[in-house]
Each structure stands twice: as C-alpha cells, then as structure tokens.
Amino acid sequence: MLSDLFRKKRKYVTISRDKELKPPITDDAIYEPLEETIEQKSDIQDGLWIKCPDCDEVMYQKELDNNQKICPKCNYHFRLSSIERLAITVDDDSFIELDENMVSLNPLSFPDYEAKLEKARNKSGLKEGVITGEATINGFPIIIAVLDFNFMGGSMGSVVGEKITRAIETSIDKQLPLIIISTSGGARMQEGILSLMQMAKTSAALAKLDQAGLLYISVLTDPTTGGVTASFASLGDIIIAEPKALIGFAGQRVIEQTIRQKLPSGFQRSEFMLEHGMIDLIIDRKNMKDTIANILKMHSRKEEI
Amino acid sequence: MSSDLLNLEKPIVELEKKIEELKQFSIDKEIDLSTEIELLEQKRINLEKDTYSNLSPWQHIQIARHFKRPSFYEYVDHIFEGFIELHGDRLFRDDPSIVGGIAYLNQQSVTVIGHQKGKDTKENIKRNFGMPNPEGYRKALRLMKQASKFNRPIITFIDTPGAFPGIEAEERGQGEAIARNLLEMAQLEVPIISVIIGEGGSGGALAIAMGNHVLMLEHAIYSVISPESCGAILWKDSSKGEKAAEALKITAKDLLNLGVIDDIITEPLGGGHHNPEQLMGSVKKALISHLDVLKEYSKEKIVEHRYNKFRKMGLF
Numbered sequence: 001m002l003s004d005l006f007r008k009k010r011k012y013v014t015i016s017r018d019k020e021l022k023p024p025i026t027d028d029a030i031y032e033p034l035e036e037t038i039e040q041k042s043d044i045q046d047g048l049w050i051k052c053p054d055c056d057e058v059m060y061q062k063e064l065d066n067n068q069k070i071c072p073k074c075n076y077h078f079r080l081s082s083i084e085r086l087a088i089t090v091d092d093d094s095f096i097e098l099d100e101n102m103v104s105l106n107p108l109s110f111p112d113y114e115a116k117l118e119k120a121r122n123k124s125g126l127k128e129g130v131i132t133g134e135a136t137i138n139g140f141p142i143i144i145a146v147l148d149f150n151f152m153g154g155s156m157g158s159v160v161g162e163k164i165t166r167a168i169e170t171s172i173d174k175q176l177p178l179i180i181i182s183t184s185g186g187a188r189m190q191e192g193i194l195s196l197m198q199m200a201k202t203s204a205a206l207a208k209l210d211q212a213g214l215l216y217i218s219v220l221t222d223p224t225t226g227g228v229t230a231s232f233a234s235l236g237d238i239i240i241a242e243p244k245a246l247i248g249f250a251g252q253r254v255i256e257q258t259i260r261q262k263l264p265s266g267f268q269r270s271e272f273m274l275e276h277g278m279i280d281l282i283i284d285r286k287n288m289k290d291t292i293a294n295i296l297k298m299h300s301r302k303e304e305i
Numbered sequence: 306m307s308s309d310l311l312n313l314e315k316p317i318v319e320l321e322k323k324i325e326e327l328k329q330f331s332i333d334k335e336i337d338l339s340t341e342i343e344l345l346e347q348k349r350i351n352l353e354k355d356t357y358s359n360l361s362p363w364q365h366i367q368i369a370r371h372f373k374r375p376s377f378y379e380y381v382d383h384i385f386e387g388f389i390e391l392h393g394d395r396l397f398r399d400d401p402s403i404v405g406g407i408a409y410l411n412q413q414s415v416t417v418i419g420h421q422k423g424k425d426t427k428e429n430i431k432r433n434f435g436m437p438n439p440e441g442y443r444k445a446l447r448l449m450k451q452a453s454k455f456n457r458p459i460i461t462f463i464d465t466p467g468a469f470p471g472i473e474a475e476e477r478g479q480g481e482a483i484a485r486n487l488l489e490m491a492q493l494e495v496p497i498i499s500v501i502i503g504e505g506g507s508g509g510a511l512a513i514a515m516g517n518h519v520l521m522l523e524h525a526i527y528s529v530i531s532p533e534s535c536g537a538i539l540w541k542d543s544s545k546g547e548k549a550a551e552a553l554k555i556t557a558k559d560l561l562n563l564g565v566i567d568d569i570i571t572e573p574l575g576g577g578h579h580n581p582e583q584l585m586g587s588v589k590k591a592l593i594s595h596l597d598v599l600k601e602y603s604k605e606k607i608v609e610h611r612y613n614k615f616r617k618m619g620l621f
C-alpha cells in the first residue's frame with residue numbers, strides 16, 4: 001500500500017499496483033517505481049479537501065495542516081516535505097543550511113534525467129532531495145539532514161550522498177550529534193553505479209562518526225526503503241520511526257513475485273520492524289521533537305560530568 | 306537456458322560447422338580445398354575477434370550470466386591452496402549463497418569470501434541463485450573481522466543478481482545487514498581486494514565489495530539495478546532491458562572510466578567459460594600483483610586508502 005496521500009482528483013481511484021510490468025529479478029537497492037509515486041502526487045496544490053488513505057475520513061486540508069498532517073481521526077501520519085519536517089523538528093530561526101547550492105549533473109548522460117531533475121525542482125521547490133544544516137532542538141545544537149520524497153522519491157544520487165557525507169563530516173568537525181530524517185525510494189537509478197557507491201560513502205563516513213564517539217539518531221519516516229535502508233538509515237545509534245511508516249529493503253511487489261505468495265498485513269511497517277528488533281522505538285510525530293531532545297540531553301557532554 | 310549457446314556465438318559456431326563440412330568433403334572426395342578452408346578459418350578468427358571486441362552491454366550480461374561461467378568454488382580450487390570452508394553467522398544459520406573460508410594465495414594466508422551460484426537447478430535452489438539472506442552477509446562480516454584480527458588480507462568474489470527479496474530476509478534485517486557490512490568494511494585494517502566475476506547485483510554485491518582495489522572481469526557487470534527492472538520502471542517494459550543496459554553503464558570499461566573499479570582482467574576469447582584455466586591464471590596473477598601493492602601499506606594507510614577511495618565516489 002504505497003498509495004499516495006495527497007491525491008484529490010483521483011482520490012476515489014485505487015491505484016492498481018499490478019498494472020506494472022513485472023521486473024524479472026530483484027530491484028535490490030532500488031525500492032519502488034519512483035516515477036509512478038511521483039505522478040501520484042501531482043494534485044497537491046489545489047487540494048482543499050483530502051481523504052485519509054488509512055481510515056477514509058474526509059477533512060479540510062487546512063485542518064490537516066494545522067495538525068502536523070496527522071489524521072485527527074485515526075492518527076495516520078501523512079508525508080511531510082523536508083521544509084515542513086524541519087519546521088516541526090528544529091527551533092525557530094536556528095537552521096543554517098549547508099551546501100544549499102549543490103545540484104546534480106547527469107554523469108551517465110542518462111536519458112531524460114535532466115528533464116526529471118527540472119520537474120523535481122519545480123515540484124518540490126528544492127535543488128536536491130536532501131536538506132542539510134546546523135540547528136538546535138530545544139536548545140541542543142545538532143547537525144541535521146532531512147530527505148524529501150517530493151524530489152524524485154527522495155532517491156540517493158551523487159548529490160544526496162555527498163551532502164549527507166558532508167553533514168556527517170561537519171558533525172565530526174564540530175563535535176555535534178547527527179540527526180538524519182529519512183524518506184526515500186532508495187538509490188537513484190539515473191546515476192547508476194554512482195548511486196550505489198553513495199551507500200558505501202555515507203556508511204564509511206558514519207564509521208568515522210562512530211569512532212569519534214558522537215551520537216547519531218536515525219529517524220525513519222514513510223517510506224524508507226532500498227539503498228537508503230541498506231546504508232545510513234539503518235546505522236543509527238538510536239533508530240526511531242514514525243507510526244505505520246513503510247520501512248524495508250526490497251520492494252513488496254518484487255518480494256511477492258519472487259516468493260509467489262501474499263505478504264502478511266503490516267509487513268515492512270514500523271510496528272513490524274519494532275517487533276523484529278530492527279528499530280528502537282516508534283514515536284508519534286507530535287512527540288518526536290521532545291523525544292529527540294530528551295535523547296540529546298542524555299548524551300550531552302554536560303551530563304557526563 | 307536449454308542451450309549453452311548465446312545468440313552472439315551462433316554465427317561463429319555455424320562457420321565452424323561449415324569448415325568442418327568442407328574438410329570432410331575434401332577428404333571424402335579427395336579434392337584439395339585447403340585454400341578455401343584456410344580462407345574460412347581466417348574469416349572465423351576475424352568474426353570471433355569482431356564479435357567479442359564490440360560486445361554491447363546486453364551481450365556482456367549474457368556472458369556474465371552464462372550458466373557455464375565459472376563460479377566461486379572454481380576460483381577457490383584453481384587459485385588458492387588448502388581452502389578450509391568456515392560456516393555460519395553464529396546468529397541464525399549458515400547461508401549457502403555466500404561461502405567463505407581461509408586459504409593460501411601464493412603462500413600467503415588469506416580469507417576468501419564469495420557469492421556462490423548453482424550450476425544446475427538443484428544446486429541453484431540450495432544456493433538460492435546466489436542471492437544471500439541477511440545471515441550470508443553476517444557470516445561474511447564475521448569472517449572479515451576474523452581476518453582483521455589475524456591480520457589476513459581479504460579477497461572477495463562477487464557474483465549475485467542481488468540480495469534476496471523475501472519475507473524472512475526483511476524480518477531479519479536485510480537492509481541492516483548490508484549497511485552494517487559497509488560500515489564495518491570501511492574500518493578493517495587489512496587489505497581487501499574484491500573481484501566482480503559475474504553479476505554485480507546492486508547492494509547485494511556491494512555488501513562484500515568494499516575493496517581497497519576492486520577488479521572486474523572483462524565480461525562481468527556491476528549495476529545498481531538489473532537492466533530488466535530498470536526498463537520496467539522507466540519505460541514500463543521489461544523488454545527494454547537492452548536500452549537500460551546501455552544507459553546504466555554497467556560494463557567493466559564503463560566502470561573503469563567512472564573510477565568505480567581499478568582494473569579489468571582480460572578473459573579468454575568468448576568469455577571465461579571457453580577456457581576456465583586461462584581465466585583462473587589471469588585472475589591469480591592479478592590478485593597477486595594487487596596484493597603485493599597493498600601488503601606494503603600500514604594498517605592506518607589501508608583504512609585511509611579505502612576511505613578515500615569511496616569518499617571520492619560520485620559526480621556533481
């Protein structure tokens with residue numbers, strides 16, 4: 001159920017995930033057809049009303065926005081843009097962006113990639129799929145990276161990998177805790193092998209953060225999948241997820257086709273991941289900031305004395 | 306897979322047949338056709354050279370996936386001495402799709418790890434077509450840390466369509482297992498050499514491929530996604546695999562240009578399965594010469610060298 005959330009015109013149409021052609025073998029580091037998930041989001045702007053994909057409640061978009069995009073009826077957490085996420089996570093006026101002008105090239109001359117980047121930039125208002133910077137959370141200084149699903153499904157190419165790596169290095173330089181809030185379809189296939197290499201690059205940088213004895217909190221939001229799950233998202237000292245977020249490595253369709261059986265309900269959701277010991281805790285969006293702040297406090301250098 | 310003949314090999318084989326027929330004809334009828342035969346022989350040699358020097362990415366894939374292509378155990382047998390296989394991740398079970406152990410390479414003790422595909426249906430089921438579960442990666446990590454403890458160089462052989470997409474694999478943390486390997490491999494204080502021998506399938510390949518030096522066989526491929534899947538996602542058509550294979554830049558030559566690999570090992574004409582012994586000789590020679598370089602590095606330098614190599618990845 002990767003059915004998207006902000007569909008208005010098509011809100012009574014169930015997206016059929018079977019209409020796709022079936023990949024013959026594994027997608028591995030790439031989770032879902034990112035292009036399709038992006039298309040589903042195209043009706044965001046003119047949405048006055050919105051339907052909860054979980055409980056079918058119809059509500060004012062405004063009502064939802066005023067509630068941190070959480071369904072007031074069933075607590076379903078709608079997806080947030082990176083800007084929205086930052087706004088509810090860091091202290092007002094505390095955010096200083098890093099590497100804000102870094103933009104993707106088309107290193108493989110991959111067909112249509114430039115057009116897709118352009119479209120993603122227009123749609124998201126961002127230059128790339130991750131925002132990184134320095135900020136405070138309830139007064140605690142941190143380095144933070146927030147991925148954005150609106151930018152090519154939060155996929156990781158050279159720029160996303162580089163910005164995250166630089167954020168990790170900045171954490172080490174400034175001796176600050178690191179927070180990465182993930183949402184991603186995985187590696188960005190338009191950058192081919194270079195995308196795959198970002199998994200190695202970011203993970204190697206996290207090894208240095210480890211050795212520096214610094215705290216890394218990984219926050220997983222809907223959806224966190226593929227090569228991002230198989231690299232930095234799974235490497236937090238503490239891993240927190242929002243409720244019911246899709247978290248996993250392989251795509252559900254690929255799994256179904258491979259094992260030829262239906263997947264159990266709740267498969268690859270936060271609660272499933274908690275039950276199987278893959279994450280530390282599930283925290284509601286409204287308590288996320290304070291929870292992170294509490295953890296930061298327990299790890300602050302002052303506490304050590 | 307009923308025939309071991311690839312499409313690209315067919316014209317060559319047909320020509321060979323024709324030459325044979327002609328030879329037989331000349332014997333039967335006692336006619337001297339040596340000039341004609343020689344001409345055809347020359348044609349065959351040229352055709353062979355032509356075919357294999359201008360392979361498309363798609364044709365490389367066919368060779369890389371060829372069921373007769375040598376698999377990990379064959380490399381172990383031909384290149385190393387005294388291999389002792391070590392089993393299990395000490396957590397859940399032994400994953401037969403990743404094999405590891407200790408052995409000698411040219412009198413130097415090393416840890417050897419690789420994906421193991423099957424040669425037939427029965428073995429493929431046992432080996433899960435070379436698609437590891439998390440316990441495979443965790444076994445590999447256990448053996449790599451052991452290697453580091455005893456100061457043994459690590460040699461990994463990569464040949465997998467990808468990490469296995471299954472319910473249990475997800476339950477046991479396929480993503481975490483791969484991620485953990487990447488983080489830990491970055492810190493190992495011994496030389497790591499990785500050789501892509503067949504299919505380098507995405508994260509499932511990378512999880513044991515963070516070498517100081519990454520080598521690739523001439524016809525091997527290394528990709529973030531299978532071209533068929535890529536075609537299906539981008540163009541809604543899995544038969545667009547050929548187009549995707551071009552776009553993804555997955556051949557050894559492409560990856561050398563992109564700085565992702567360090568060396569290409571030339572294969573016998575037509576691919577490794579045409580002359581496994583020659584292939585093994587080339588791989589052994591390459592391993593020894595790369596290890597000779599890396600052996601000289603201090604522990605600090607080995608870690609730094611590997612870090613810098615992967616730190617540079619990406620173009621922006």
Ligand SMILES: [Zn+2]
Nearest residue numbers: 052055071074
């Ligand atoms: Zn609801």
